[in-house]
Amino acid sequence: MQNIPLILAAPGMTLAKAVMRPDSESRMPICGAGTALTELLIERLDQMGIASVLVEGHPVLIEGEKTPEAEIKALDHRFRQVCEDPLMIRLKEIYKDRLIRLSEEWHANEA
Amino acid sequence: MKGKFRIALLSDDRKMSEPLILLLESREYCVVLRTDFSRVLGALYSDPPDMIIIDLGAFTPERLKIVSELKTDSYFAIIPMIGFIRPSIEESVAWEQLPLDDYMVLPVQTPELFSRIALSIQRMERIFDHNPLTKLPGNTSIRRAVEKSMGKPRAVCYVDINLFKPYNDIYGFVRGDEVIRMLARIISNAVKESKEGGFSGHIGGDDFVFIVSGKEAEAVSQLVIDRFSMIVVNLFDKEAQARGYYISKDRQGRRQRIPLLGIAIAIVPTSNTAIQHYGEVAARAAELKKEAKASKASCYVIDCRKA
Amino acid sequence: MQTKREEINRMVQDVKSLPALPGIVVKLRALAESDAASLQIIARLISSDQILSAKVLKLVNSPFYGFPGRVSTVSNALILLGVNVVKALVLSSSIFDLMEENVVGLWEHSLGAGVAANIITKRLALPDGEEISTAALLHDIGKVIIKIKLKEEAERIRLKVDGGEVSIREAEKEVLDVDHAEIGGWLGKTWCLPEKLIEPIACHHDPVRSVTYADRTAVVHLSDILIKASGFGYSGDDLVPRIQEAAWKKLNLSDHVLREIVDEIEDKLIEVKNFSLEIQSSHEGKV
Numbered sequence: 243m244q245n246i247p248l249i250l251a252a253p254g255m256t257l258a259k260a261v262m263r264p265d266s267e268s269r270m271p272i273c274g275a276g277t278a279l280t281e282l283l284i285e286r287l288d289q290m291g292i293a294s295v296l297v298e299g300h301p302v303l304i305e306g307e308k309t310p311e312a313e314i315k316a317l318d319h320r321f322r323q324v325c326e327d328p329l330m331i332r333l334k335e336i337y338k339d340r341l342i343r344l345s346e347e348w349h350a351n352e353a
Numbered sequence: 354m355k356g357k358f359r360i361a362l363l364s365d366d367r368k369m370s371e372p373l374i375l376l377l378e379s380r381e382y383c384v385v386l387r388t389d390f391s392r393v394l395g396a397l398y399s400d401p402p403d404m405i406i407i408d409l410g411a412f413t414p415e416r417l418k419i420v421s422e423l424k425t426d427s428y429f430a431i432i433p434m435i436g437f438i439r440p441s442i443e444e445s446v447a448w449e450q451l452p453l454d455d456y457m458v459l460p461v462q463t464p465e466l467f468s469r470i471a472l473s474i475q476r477m478e479r480i481f482d483h484n485p486l487t488k489l490p491g492n493t494s495i496r497r498a499v500e501k502s503m504g505k506p507r508a509v510c511y512v513d514i515n516l517f518k519p520y521n522d523i524y525g526f527v528r529g530d531e532v533i534r535m536l537a538r539i540i541s542n543a544v545k546e547s548k549e550g551g552f553s554g555h556i557g558g559d560d561f562v563f564i565v566s567g568k569e570a571e572a573v574s575q576l577v578i579d580r581f582s583m584i585v586v587n588l589f590d591k592e593a594q595a596r597g598y599y600i601s602k603d604r605q606g607r608r609q610r611i612p613l614l615g616i617a618i619a620i621v622p623t624s625n626t627a628i629q630h631y632g633e634v635a636a637r638a639a640e641l642k643k644e645a646k647a648s649k650a651s652c653y654v655i656d657c658r659k660a
Numbered sequence: 661m662q663t664k665r666e667e668i669n670r671m672v673q674d675v676k677s678l679p680a681l682p683g684i685v686v687k688l689r690a691l692a693e694s695d696a697a698s699l700q701i702i703a704r705l706i707s708s709d710q711i712l713s714a715k716v717l718k719l720v721n722s723p724f725y726g727f728p729g730r731v732s733t734v735s736n737a738l739i740l741l742g743v744n745v746v747k748a749l750v751l752s753s754s755i756f757d758l759m760e761e762n763v764v765g766l767w768e769h770s771l772g773a774g775v776a777a778n779i780i781t782k783r784l785a786l787p788d789g790e791e792i793s794t795a796a797l798l799h800d801i802g803k804v805i806i807k808i809k810l811k812e813e814a815e816r817i818r819l820k821v822d823g824g825e826v827s828i829r830e831a832e833k834e835v836l837d838v839d840h841a842e843i844g845g846w847l848g849k850t851w852c853l854p855e856k857l858i859e860p861i862a863c864h865h866d867p868v869r870s871v872t873y874a875d876r877t878a879v880v881h882l883s884d885i886l887i888k889a890s891g892f893g894y895s896g897d898d899l900v901p902r903i904q905e906a907a908w909k910k911l912n913l914s915d916h917v918l919r920e921i922v923d924e925i926e927d928k929l930i931e932v933k934n935f936s937l938e939i940q941s942s943h944e945g946k947v
């Protein structure tokens with residue numbers, strides 16, 4: 243799953259999460275998770291003022307975006323003072339597992 | 354506890370305001386000068402003065418809006434407001450639509466200013482029949498407002514709180530007063546938000562009246578009910594909140610479960626030509642209220658009798 | 661001799677207002693001009709900013725309105741004050757002159773904690789979710805006071821944090837003899853906020869001190885830690901604080917539930933990040 247600005251969205255990508263109408267109280271979905279993006283759909287999202295979308299996998303490399311490996315290093319660094327505490331170790335593992343999952347998605351796309 | 358009398362002076366004309374402030378301060382008034390009209394409302398709301406003097410300048414919509422906005426909030430409507438105007442403009446002002454308490458023509462003569470300030474304060478105390486607890490207009494104003502809406506497509510809505518007495522007995526009248534004040538704010542804000550606006554008044558105790566357009570009466574009533582039930586939980590203890598009732602004793606000393614506070618609203622449309630005077634509106638409302646009270650939960654009942 | 665603590669306490673009692681993030685005020689101004697803006701939309705936007713939320717809660721709880729210390733959510737404040745009063749209040753707010761990175765970082769941290777608290781209370785089916793989220797949103801408001809009212813000390817605190825392995829809270833205690841949590845609690849008292857907001861704010865780093873509202877404080881404590889673990893925003897240092905055992909036991913979370921909570925928070929934070937970027941650009945667009 244990757245969050246990308248709409249300008250980088252391209253036909254063939256799949257929405258990982260529903261896109262909601264912006265500034266609407268009812269939070270009406272425009273299109274649901276699993277929808278495949280098309281040229282026309284992207285244009286319409288743009289007209290509605292949607293700035294970014296969540297897509298499946300990790301289809302684009304965004305400049306400045308940290309790799310999951312770098313994220314894991316940063317995570318270790320944040321936990322540096324509490325790395326002996328068993329409860330905190332459990333908490334860190336939860337975050338680490340998540341990053342490992344993201345890393346697999348990321349590299350699956352490279353292949 | 355009460356400090357000096359505080360006057361908010363709204364003006365961006367330094368030449369006029371600076372000597373004026375010195376003069377007012379020499380009379381022991383505390384003056385707060387506000388020069389940025391775009392932010393003046395927020396400043397007044399967050400730090401309410403005892404009196405407002407507004408330099409109306411060239412009668413820009415921005416300044417007129419400040420006057421009308423303040424006068425539509427019950428807490429601010431009772432703050433006396435004097436407007437300063439330019440000499441040539443006096444005749445062209447639509448005074449009927451300007452809810453000012455008094456005005457003075459620039460340049461201001463000082464002895465006159467002091468007497469006008471004193472008179473404005475006095476007049477406010479004399480003519481306003483607002484309820485001291487909620488600052489909403491009282492019975493004389495209510496009667497006038499009801500009479501004005503007779504024969505028009507309006508509706509007079511009578512509100513009161515269900516089982517308010519046991520609440521006062523258990524939680525004390527200080528808490529009871531808080532409930533009353535909250536209900537007053539809920540009613541007057543809901544009325545103000547309605548499309549056509551309207552009137553809110555406080556008869557006394559836990560009895561209120563509001564008048565809105567006939568079309569909107571049910572929607573506004575429902576809004577008041579919903580908001581009241583949302584807010585009122587804050588005035589119960591944790592246990593009562595969780596259970597949805599509190600324990601009180603009846604006259605025989607038996608323990609009773611009393612539900613959290615709710616309200617009953619009786620709606621009397623005034624378009625009905627069979628209703629000729631104020632007393633009839635009140636009488637119909639009293640009958641309807643019995644009906645509304647029969648239901649334990651908050652509700653409104655509307656008068657549907659034909660003319 | 662007045663101690664440093666007393667001196668700061670005195671100073672806090674004079675705090676009338678604090679600056680808000682310019683982007684939010686710009687957005688609210690646009691909303692206020694279109695008459696269609698509903699109560700809910702305005703409430704939601706105000707609820708994303710700790711300063712504006714505190715400002716609205718300060719007014720509704722002031723003795724002037726006659727129910728001091730009773731209202732603890734922005735939506736209830738809007739109902740009681742009225743839309744026009746709140747709009748005028750927000751539009752008259754002073755704003756930060758500069759969109760400093762750290763200011764935005766703290767804003768994101770606070771909003772993130774509010775979001776986390778909302779998810780935790782829902783998952784644990786605790787009542788009063790909106791009130792607890794408000795407490796979490798406001799938990800670090802003491803840091804804004806230090807930044808704005810104690811500029812020189814704030815700089816010394818920053819140098820201490822940057823220079824070594826000290827948390828911002830430890831640095832605050834060394835420099836000021838009091839931490840941001842306690843200062844936030846003092847502000848809450850001065851502004852007549854409800855005790856159910858004050859206690860979680862004042863005790864969020866030491867939840868055992870929280871007696872009356874221990875559950876709420878525990879949620880705020882955990883929310884802060886999860887947002888710091890996630891690395892979202894910046895609250896003055898990059899150290900994840902230790903979860904206090906008593907608070908952990910109080911919440912009684914299994915690893916499985918905690919995992920679900922973390923996942924839900926992380927997903928939601930992507931939206932929050934987008935919202936933050938939008939807010940930052942709406943400010944730039946204006947200037």
Ligand SMILES: [Fe+2]
Nearest residue numbers: 799800841864
């Ligand atoms: Fe903190």
Ligand SMILES: [Fe+2]
Nearest residue numbers: 799800884895
């Ligand atoms: Fe924090």
